[in-house]
Amino acid sequence: MSGTYKRCWCFLIRLYIGCNLIFFVSCQQSTEDAGIRIRWADKRATGLRIPRQLALAVAADSLNQRMAVRLAGNETSMLGQFQLADNDILFEPLIPLTRGLHYTIWLGNKRLGEVAIPNLNPDDKPTVLGIYPTQDSLPENLLKIYLHFSRPMREGQSPKYVAILKNKNDTLPGVLLDLQPELWNADRTLLTLWLDPGRIKRDLQPNKRLGAPLQTGVPYQIVVSANWPDTQGATLGRSATKSFVTVPRDSLSPDPEQWSINQPKQGSLDPLEVTFGEPLDYSLLTETLHVIDEEGRAIAGKWQPVDEEKRGLFKPVMSWNTGQYRLKIESRLEDLAGNNLNRPFDRDITRKNKSPTPHLFVDMLFRVK
């Protein structure tokens, strides 16, 4: 009895495995046999290659009328172009095909096949490379925060994925300015966030009613959520946090007269090192400083903010020649509180204080010996 039962049980298991295998093979067949392939570019599924023999009867100029690609289970034909490419029919959708979704390919009412766009490798995730300013004590009238990512991120998401926490647990609402479109650099890896300027400016209505966004002497955290997707749909995977404590407000413009410059050696590739005495704006530092030679020519090289943005290093492409140089500073350069070389961010314009005439540039001289 037990032997018969065992045999019967084994048969059932075999039958189950067999059926599954058949099912598995037939699933594979629907795309494999049809030979439809995905065209990839930059990890994005930018097209489908459909073997020409699947639609031999269709003339090249009527492919767009006769053929269609649809989201599986959907009756809407997708927008895109069919054309002949090599021995295939190439379908190019208006936007890349979405990972994790299935698509069906049709010739009139005949289904030619189905394609699944594979999910991204779960380990292939973007990361937060930096949150600026770097310093862990920041003025209470801090104006800007920069988030630097390793890959282009999806836009328009910051209100959902960035929060400022007070005392490690209270999320502060309405602290960051909700700007649409957001302020991204061209490759979408650096995002500028503004703390609400109306609340920073003293005595303005939002400031009076809602108070300044940050108060002196309080521990805060900037938290970037792990759920923020990049342009390919991969999420950060790990959240990023920057903790800082606020110090009293900074109401003074950066003053180049207080800066110091090292003297690079003639014939060397030594970096020019400018010490500011206070941290300055991360993004502006990389492009508002220029080195000019005696003939007025700009020296090629790259600026790099170091030491928590309190120093700037300029690495020249060519070695230094003897002579006098000029460090040309654009006046739009700001400190962490948005004070630039010409004016403090928050000034009482009803007070008639003597402000110097604004200049586009401020120059500092140095010598290479």
Next chain:
Amino acid sequence: MKKTYAILALGVAGLLFLATTTRPIQNQYGMVTGTPSIKSINALTFGPDGVLFIGDGKSATVFAVDTKDAAPVDKSAGADIKNIDQKIAALLGTEVANITIQDIAVNPVSKNVYCAVQHSDGTPVLLKIEGDKLSAVSLKDVPFSMLALTNVAAEDAKDRRGESLRVASISDMGYADGKVMVSGLSNQEFGSTFRSIPFPFTNTQNQASLEIYHAAHGKYETMAPIKTFTTTEIKGKKYLLASYTCTPLVLFPLDELKAGSHVKGRTVAEMGSGNSPLDMVIMKKGDESFLMMANSSRPVFKVKYKNLEEYQGSLTTPVVENFATAGVDFVSLPLTNVIQLDKLDDTHMVLLQRRSNGSLDLWTSNERYL
């Protein structure tokens, strides 16, 4: 025989000369046919004869594209598509969460609605809506021209442009009297720019800084970014009517907006802080005109134009109560969560609205709201 050779030689030389000097044929707006490399679509607005201006913040460029959609239509039923986001997602073969509607613009000639959509990977798509039909607008081999938005550059800025981190985002765009107007914001310094660009494009673009008196703030400030604007005429004088975050409504005389000028605006209404204006249009019913304005946290506002014209004051004292309003009177319409707004004709508006049942609908309003 010699003569024949000479003529032949001359002919060949002439042909060669022609071949080397042939340039792409330009149309009346100085456009040439080709494929514009548009990286993003932040704003849309129509110019003359079906010319569509596309504001591309990513490449800091304004493109002018001839849509060839210029057959005049006097009366149109407008557009009407329920759950438009789901329909667009199906047409693009993706899920609703992966798309964002960036802007809509009505072609004033054909009355067709153009809609800019952005995919989550940043790919821009331009769609045309005729009634309840959606179709793609091809930007391949079209007559177009373009103008790069320039910044005040440093001496070596030219060498660095390729790697510059500085980007001018485009918050709104408009066209009037042969000029494309673009409002924008920099990702580096907190400054707002307003550009007025003659069309057909030349090399000139006037950049002005605008100063407003922000009643809710109580002081002059130069730096607030314009969120949306339109142009208008009051007592024979042309004005820029702009609205900012925290919603003051400000008039700037257009003839004063010149290169490098610094223009002080007159705040005519304070529509409450904690809100951001989204779109505005000017409508007309009989002899009366109205300004209609869509908002992020308020319903659509309607301002009687007569009141705007008659309001000669300028708000100089802060609005005392928070979230309160001042200046020219306005009416809140029973239209909430309107995300996009454009004018179909004098009495009809095309609206993109998130309904209370969660559905995102594109529809056309009638005179009832005027």
